[in-house]
């Protein structure tokens with residue numbers, strides 16, 4: 001069985017032909033913002049998918065899209081630079097154009113689909129995916145099925161609140177978890193720490209990678225910032241665990257790789273908050289798929305699941 005997996009990202013759009021036995025057969029990418037308007041982008045994307053499918057018999061197309069509303073079947077990439085943005089039904093458009101069953105998924109949930117088919121899903125039936133990158137996203141897998149919720153937005157763990165935290169979030173809310181646990185959150189914590197220690201001579205805020213590297217080399221401030229970040233994450237994880245009762249929490253996203261040595265802090269603070277029935281039973285791990293084109297494998301996993309449903 002062959003499918004196409006598409007990842008609509010803010011910087012790049014990536015698309016791949018994926019075979020159920022042999023993995024990725026062909027992959028290509030283009031700059032999302034190279035299109036002048038949203039409708040132009042839809043045309044460009046449609047052409048790219050069409051070209052990619054010419055040499056193969058494709059059973060299904062899966063697309064990871066930002067702000068996808070599963071009930072209305074529309075997506076609208078609100079942070080993208082075009083003036084003509086409006087909710088668009090890409091599924092109907094592509095099915096008309098290519099005559100191939102097409103399915104969309106919220107981009108955060110796409111990672112959970114990849115993890116379920118290719119990664120942690122091999123070991124666990126019930127688990128949470130936490131994507132730590134520019135922001136913080138989540139995906140919920142229950143009994144090896146993605147739990148999407150009524151409109152496809154389930155798992156917005158980044159916008160659950162930390163008590164007493166007065167940081168403004170991009171969503172308009174106050175004290176969201178992602179204002180601490182994300183690339184932007186870590187930089188913000190560093191900046192606040194700099195202000196608090198007035199003797200500081202350093203004025204530049206380093207990159208997140210540098211903060212992790214400096215912490216490794218013993219830099220006190222970076223260690224304080226990262227310990228604070230993962231203490232908050234650990235405490236908040238306990239809330240999610242009490243609600244979902246998963247076997248495992250798997251971290252993915254740009255920052256996940258650097259998080260390995262902080263897992264004991266996360267699990268430690270989490271365990272402290274857990275009810276006795278939950279204690280000592282949860283596996284905390286880093287995704288093993290981080291280098292494996294998870295961004296296209298997620299939507300491809302959706303396409304495989306849907307195509308398998310169609311033939312069964």
Ligand SMILES: [Zn+2]
Pocket residue numbers: 158159169170171172173174176
């Ligand atoms: Zn928020």
